[in-house]
Amino acid sequence: MTVLEQPGSYRPTPPPAWRPRTDPAPLLPDAEPYRLLGTDEAAGLDAGLLRRMYGQLVRGRRYNTQATALTRQGRLAVYPSSTGQEACEVAAALALEDRDWLFPSYRDTLAAVARGLDPVQALTLLRGDWHTGYDPHEHRIAPLCTPLATQLPHAVGLAHAARLKGDDVVALAMVGDGGTSEGDFHEALNFAAVWQAPVVFLVQNNGFAISVPLAKQTAAPSLAHKAVGYGMPGRLVDGNDVAAVHQVLTEAVRRARAGAGPTLVEAVTYRIDAHTNADDATRYRTDAEVETWRAHDPVDLLERELTGRKLLDEDAVQRERDAAEAMAADLRERMNQDPALDPMDLFTHVYAERTDQLREQADMLRAELDAAGDTTPGPQEGAQR
């Protein structure tokens, strides 16, 4: 053992093998969320794409209000609205090619719809007639995921598998600010970076996890900063600026497709509605705070840009609103019909082949259903069902 005879004479040297694995500087997010709308740079943006995004935002907003209304009519069990966050939802869907995959959370119905999924199918989980209302392979949209952050490793695995098979497929996975505290978030980011998997992680930082504000969720400088520790770039973007989110995500998707690995994007946004229709947001936030964010509304931001640049006139605005209204009316009408459910479906997809025990239970239900069909239940009997 070395004895230090003269204090201060000893200078520790780094251990021989140590070197930084990666230069962290290029991975660090900008100090401020990236913005495009209202800046000089915005003039160079593709007008057609901007108009398309505008249409999607207007329809998206209407979709959110319509779905929330359906909860009040008892047609939806619950709806986690993405009002205020439509720019993230739309940009995520539009940043992907058809062959790419989207991994949405329970709040991201709108992203699924913007990707082309039928609005009624997108709501199946929340209506409660089944867990997933569509074939994920058909749309390349994974089932809306309820347990927080657990879809992120799935996105990594799928993207990794696609790359092993030689397909240039990218997976984009969405998660909330609260979800970034879950272990699966960390494991997914780490796997993605180690495997250089073609994945884009989009964190929608909407300020709250139900009632818990970001300050109680993390002590990190930003959620985008978390990327650096895993060895992937972190990008910070104004989540209400659809053009900015789209550009950052498109760049991340391009990087991933080119084999340059994953990116973590934090979109700073705000949840205007409560967590869900069942939540009382007045318990944890002030109206004044909500109002400051209303003044930074994603639909207004783009509308101002487009009208300012004479890319949108009143007629065009009206046309988009009419289209949104028609979508809402169609959604209302179709959601107001009771779904046709077959109770025997309960046993259909538990295993590829039914076990003896399940066969027996299915027979029991069949017999109960047949017996119920034979006799008309009286009012009392009916009430017990």
Add this chain to the structure above:
Amino acid sequence: MTTAAVTTGRKPATMAQALGRALRDSMADDPSVHVLGEDVGALGGVFRVTDGLAKEFGEDRCTDTPLAEAGILGAAVGMAMYGLRPVVEMQFDAFAYPAFEQLVSHVARMRNRTRGAMPMPITVRVPYGGGIGGVEHHSDSSEIYYMATPGLHVVAPATVADAYGLLRAAIASDDPVVFLEPKRLYWSKADWDPGRPEEVPGIGRAAVRRRGTSATLITYGPSVPVCLEAAEAARAEGWDLEVVDLRSLVPFDEETVCASVRRTGRAVVVHEATGFGGPGGEIAARITERCFHHLEAPVLRVTGFDIPYPPPMLEQHHLPGVDRVLDAVARLQWESEWTAPSGGKGFAGFEGGVR
């Protein structure tokens, strides 16, 4: 099978070797089979089951992952979504718990949730159970957690031939299989020909390992050899015991079990897992429901104690051994009241001897 045989001819093989061979043959037959886990590559797994796979098939097919069980299984879910057949190795039973969320919330129910559109052909290999002197967290019998989750198959081989046949069936299965590998049988040997492995009837079928007439021992995994030994010992006392090796806990082969109990009229369920709320309770209930009129005595259970797995120097007291099994068999001479265990003395503990 089109695999080039690495070794052929009947000679002694360990269960670990048979499992490794099953992985190898599955990978050779089907390019969508991928092995992933901690230390499965260069090291060949801590039990060497994956030995040589990375060399033969490359690191893309046999992958050392970061140390994160939820990440491993979660990535396997995504891989399965894209048409691969991942075989995941969990290093030890108690280290599979971080992956529980993925297993229960996604692996087990993805087929159901997507109405059959997204099956999960994932095999989760879990070295399980005690008896190897492992320190804490290396000896758990966690089968009841898996059994309680609809959508999973749960399998535990007890012989070299079954280890090979069942693992191949598990990997070929379009449903997720939790494949419990009895650690203390890893080094058990049998004469076996990897070039011409015995036919195994697939997942969900029990095997009668020993025919008998006096009572049925129902068991699986590491307790199978214990029960066979007990059956031999019981012969001296005039008891001719039948031994049923379940091999598969889900699906459960009620037919074989009930047929046996109807023949013998008496049953003891034997396993290492805890008794209270353990697998034996479910099995005993089923036997009672189906075979009540054939029973000469209540269905008894011989299980581990209801304690966290004990330290290695005490595990021999926890694990059900031959004497405890014989003790239960003696108690099957049911008369009227509850017959208390004799304190693990086997038949010797019964003053009146065995009739």
